[in-house]
Amino acid sequence: MQPFTTLTGIAAPMLQDDINTDQIAPVQATRLGRDDRGLLFQRARRRADGSDDPDFVLNRPHFQAASILVSGHNFGCGSSREGAVWTMIANGIRCIVARSFADIYRENCLQNGLLPIELDGEAADGFCARVVAADGAAPFTVDLVEQRIGGPGGPDIPFTIAPADRVRLLEGLDDIGLTLKQSGDIAAWEARMAREMPWLQTAHDARDTTSS
Numbered sequence: 001m002q003p004f005t006t007l008t009g010i011a012a013p014m015l016q017d018d019i020n021t022d023q024i025a026p027v028q029a030t031r032l033g034r035d036d037r038g039l040l041f042q043r044a045r046r047r048a049d050g051s052d053d054p055d056f057v058l059n060r061p062h063f064q065a066a067s068i069l070v071s072g073h074n075f076g077c078g079s080s081r082e083g084a085v086w087t088m089i090a091n092g093i094r095c096i097v098a099r100s101f102a103d104i105y106r107e108n109c110l111q112n113g114l115l116p117i118e119l120d121g122e123a124a125d126g127f128c129a130r131v132v133a134a135d136g137a138a139p140f141t142v143d144l145v146e147q148r149i150g151g152p153g154g155p156d157i158p159f160t161i162a163p164a165d166r167v168r169l170l171e172g173l174d175d176i177g178l179t180l181k182q183s184g185d186i187a188a189w190e191a192r193m194a195r196e197m198p199w200l201q202t203a204h205d206a207r208d209t210t211s212s
Contacts, residue, residue, distance in 0.1 A: 003172035009067030020078030036090035062136030071098040076105025
């Protein structure tokens with residue numbers, strides 16, 4: 001998992017509520033084994049004849065290389081489809097700023113190195129207005145170390161994130177990586193148990209019903 005410290009890039013506005021995982025990564029295309037990059041908003045960005053829809057935000061020339069996506073409430077609702085995060089990363093999007101996230105989608109973001117930022121109230125209103133006004137002409141910078149978003153049209157905007165989630169992203173750790181950080185303590189516990197309860201080291205599995 002790639003660590004996340006700071007990101008400077010174009011922010012694309014997709015200011016809708018309840019964008020679900022099947023919109024982000026359609027299940028039919030997933031079953032056909034399409035690559036992660038081509039999945040992103042596949043139905044929304046294509047016309048009926050298969051050509052690109054020039055009105056879809058990520059098809060517009062100034063947003064095609066966007067690395068920050070800005071959205072509304074309940075982003076990523078629907079299924080637990082992890083491909084809806086993989087396809088974001090495959091397309092260079094490493095940060096999503098939304099008013100709220102579906103819980104499972106947010107956890108999938110954290111597991112894969114994509115930073116989910118929640119802004120609400122005036123902070124969200126102001127940031128969305130700045131992104132729309134910039135219209136892809138100037139980048140924004142997301143700084144996870146300082147927990148701030150900077151860019152055109154106003155002062156830096158602070159954001160909050162749980163300390164454990166921040167460390168996970170800064171160090172590029174999934175659940176296994178977080179566990180391995182405690183490998184010294186785990187090894188010490190196992191050694192202590194081996195000394196104090198040696199009978200556990202040779203105990204037979206209770207499910208073993210074979211007889212001698």
